[in-house]
Amino acid sequence: MEAQIPAPIGLLAELTHRCPLGCPYCSNPLALDGREGELATAEWKRVLNEAAALGVLQVHLSGGEPLARRDLVEIVSHCAGLGLYTNLITSGIGMNARLARALADAGLDHVQLSIQDADAASADKIAGYNGAFAKKREVAALITAEGFPLTVNAVIHHANAARAGAMVRLALALGARRVEIAHVQYYGWAVPNRAQLMPTRAEAEAAVTEVEELKRELAGQIVIDHVIPDYHARYPKACMGGWGRRTLNITPLGKALPCHAADTIPHLAFWNVRDKSLAEIWQQSPAFAAYRGTAWMNETCRTCERREIDHGGCRCQALALAGDAAATDPVCYKSPLHGRLVEIMALEAGRAEAPYHYRRVPARAPV
Numbered sequence: 001m002e003a004q005i006p007a008p009i010g011l012l013a014e015l016t017h018r019c020p021l022g023c024p025y026c027s028n029p030l031a032l033d034g035r036e037g038e039l040a041t042a043e044w045k046r047v048l049n050e051a052a053a054l055g056v057l058q059v060h061l062s063g064g065e066p067l068a069r070r071d072l073v074e075i076v077s078h079c080a081g082l083g084l085y086t087n088l089i090t091s092g093i094g095m096n097a098r099l100a101r102a103l104a105d106a107g108l109d110h111v112q113l114s115i116q117d118a119d120a121a122s123a124d125k126i127a128g129y130n131g132a133f134a135k136k137r138e139v140a141a142l143i144t145a146e147g148f149p150l151t152v153n154a155v156i157h158h159a160n161a162a163r164a165g166a167m168v169r170l171a172l173a174l175g176a177r178r179v180e181i182a183h184v185q186y187y188g189w190a191v192p193n194r195a196q197l198m199p200t201r202a203e204a205e206a207a208v209t210e211v212e213e214l215k216r217e218l219a220g221q222i223v224i225d226h227v228i229p230d231y232h233a234r235y236p237k238a239c240m241g242g243w244g245r246r247t248l249n250i251t252p253l254g255k256a257l258p259c260h261a262a263d264t265i266p267h268l269a270f271w272n273v274r275d276k277s278l279a280e281i282w283q284q285s286p287a288f289a290a291y292r293g294t295a296w297m298n299e300t301c302r303t304c305e306r307r308e309i310d311h312g313g314c315r316c317q318a319l320a321l322a323g324d325a326a327a328t329d330p331v332c333y334k335s336p337l338h339g340r341l342v343e344i345m346a347l348e349a350g351r352a353e354a355p356y357h358y359r360r361v362p363a364r365a366p367v
């Protein structure tokens, strides 16, 4: 039975939670892992060996800011040696020409660069870092000069929704081949910042319309991956392609999670790569088995024609809003709690006057 569980395709390696930026929607947990206790280089190499043996094809090196790890080039080189497609997800802060060249020489395949807004002052305010916008322009030039395919990531919320289209055009100007426009997901740091981040329905709909129009206008110039706003949707998204189906996350301290917010589900015990092999975790861990397939679903989801499409939505959102991780995601219009969600939206949307709660954890400059 265990042998029939398909191998994961992707592994998200959260190399560190350290990051110079403080984005108020960061998906990292409120209790950030400090530098103390982060997996060492040799431990990451062992995990990557196990990932490749398990069948993982793509590794996403993320954080926090992965450039804060002094061993990043060594880790990239190890991934390349294993034949893994290696993607760096970065804020760009800490990148320089020497490091970009070293990453290219080590075999890095792809870079995803985050932007916070198309307006410099607003971008720096959202990031909580003066000069972030200007630095990202420089970094995009370094990345494309090294020949890396570049994807730009942008998160849409109340403060920048009016510039959703401008961010797509900025990504194109920066030399990106692809741009990911995603509306805020309300977990991690986005929960205490929800009132500041929540767009009004009109703002969200205008942003969606603008981006969809650009998809047609810019077809052939840039690929636009558009993730529509969760709270305004009729159905939930297929979170991570389904729990324990396609990907897994490893936290800086070695905890293996089915998604980056899974640790918010208190009754699940997540095994650590320091104690178990990745294959054991994927195939035998009760936490990965908890919401795999459809047996755990309630009647509403189990009998629904979309159960193999969205897998009942997000477990972490179900817990946060319904108090039950096995509930139908309240984003779904079939959920009895969908009305509660509409209330939250109406109460909180557009209240941007309050200052953000910025996340902060010390970051070290890379060598």
Ligand code: SF4
Residues within 6 Å of the ligand: 019, 020, 021, 022, 023, 025, 026, 027, 028, 063, 064, 065, 090, 091, 114, 359
């Ligand atoms: S603070 Fe911003 S740049 Fe840093 S990890 Fe979080 S979302 Fe990414």
Ligand code: SF4
Residues within 6 Å of the ligand: 235, 236, 300, 301, 302, 304, 305, 306, 307, 308, 310, 311, 312, 313, 328, 329, 332, 333, 334, 335
């Ligand atoms: S009822 Fe469940 S499976 Fe059906 S659309 Fe809603 S969340 Fe998805």
